Every structure is written in structure tokens, then in C-alpha cells.
Amino acid sequence: MRHPSLVPLSHDHHHGLALALRCRKQALGQLKPMGAAGLRERAKELVDFFNANLIAHFRAEEEILFPLMRTAVPGSAALLDELLGQHEQLRQAVPKLVTGSGLAKLIFDVGDLLERHIRKEERELFSLFEAHVDAARAEAVGAELKKILNEGGREG
Ligand SMILES: [Fe+2]
Numbered sequence: 219m220r221h222p223s224l225v226p227l228s229h230d231h232h233h234g235l236a237l238a239l240r241c242r243k244q245a246l247g248q249l250k251p252m253g254a255a256g257l258r259e260r261a262k263e264l265v266d267f268f269n270a271n272l273i274a275h276f277r278a279e280e281e282i283l284f285p286l287m288r289t290a291v292p293g294s295a296a297l298l299d300e301l302l303g304q305h306e307q308l309r310q311a312v313p314k315l316v317t318g319s320g321l322a323k324l325i326f327d328v329g330d331l332l333e334r335h336i337r338k339e340e341r342e343l344f345s346l347f348e349a350h351v352d353a354a355r356a357e358a359v360g361a362e363l364k365k366i367l368n369e370g371g372r373e374g
């Protein structure tokens with residue numbers, strides 16, 4: 219079971235994985251509406267999800283969780299650098315989704331990247347957190363994460 223401090227992040231991950239799957243299906247023509255209209259719909263959904271959830275989510279990870287892990291688990295540096303690089307790639311995709319050219323490939327690639335990123339955090343980062351961070355520290359981090367995640371006025 220997920221550590222309670224990580225549950226709000228996992229909640230976003232759950233929604234992110236569902237969206238990533240819709241993106242890949244859309245790009246492959248397996249989701250209605252087909253063609254340009256469907257691609258524009260998915261692009262908008264991605265941009266909306268980014269603005270409503272991922273901006274605060276990335277901030278919570280980059281300001282609270284990743285620095286803690288860098289200190290608590292010295293062996294996690296390479297993983298953290300890779301995750302940060304993926305955040306940057308996802309951020310850079312947003313203006314392209316708004317511009318809207320070459321959407322099929324872009325939406326497929328963003329869906330693929332988002333899924334790989336989330337699975338890496340869930341399987342590798344969160345497992346390291348649960349194995350190495352002591353209870354008191356984990357609880358404190360959970361409160362700090364929640365604070366940032368709730369600043370956007372969204373739920374849980
Ligand atoms: Fe992340």
C-alpha cells in the first residue's frame with residue numbers, strides 16, 4: 219500500500235495514466251471523434267490537466283519530495299535527474315499542444331512520456347521513499363506536499 223503522504227500524488231498519477239492511455243489511443247485512431255477534431259480535444263484535455271494539476275504537482279515534487287530524496291537516499295540522484303528531465307520535456311510540450319501542428323505524433327509522444335514518467339515515480343521513487351524515509355519525516359513531507367497541492371484550490 220502507498221504511504222499516506224504520497225497518496226495525493228498517486229491520485230494525480232492515476233488520472234494521468236488514464237489520460238495518457240486516451241492520448242495514445244486517440245493518436246492511433248482508436249478513439250472517437252476520429253481525426254483532427256479528436257486530436258484537438260485530447261490536446262485541450264492535456265493542456266487543461268497540465269494547468270489544473272501538473273503545475274502544482276511538479277512544484278510539490280521539485281520543491282519538497284525530490285530534495286528530500288536527494289538527501290535521504292544518495293543513490294537516487296540519477297533517478298531524480300531523469301525525472302526532472304522528463305518534467306522539463308512535458309513542460310516544453312504544452313506550448314506545442316496549444317499551437318496544434320503535427321498533433322497526432324505529439325499527442326502520442328506526450329502520452330507515452332507521461333505514462334513512463336508516472337510509472338517510474340510509482341515503481342522506483344515511491345518505493346525508495348517507503349523503504350528509506352522514516353515515519354516522522356515522511357509525515358512532515360506529506361503535510362508540505364499537501365500544502366502546495368492544495369494551493370491551486372483543487373481537491374485532494
Ligand atoms: Fe513527476
Ligand SMILES: [Fe+2]
Nearest residue numbers: 227275279339
Ligand atoms: Fe508525479
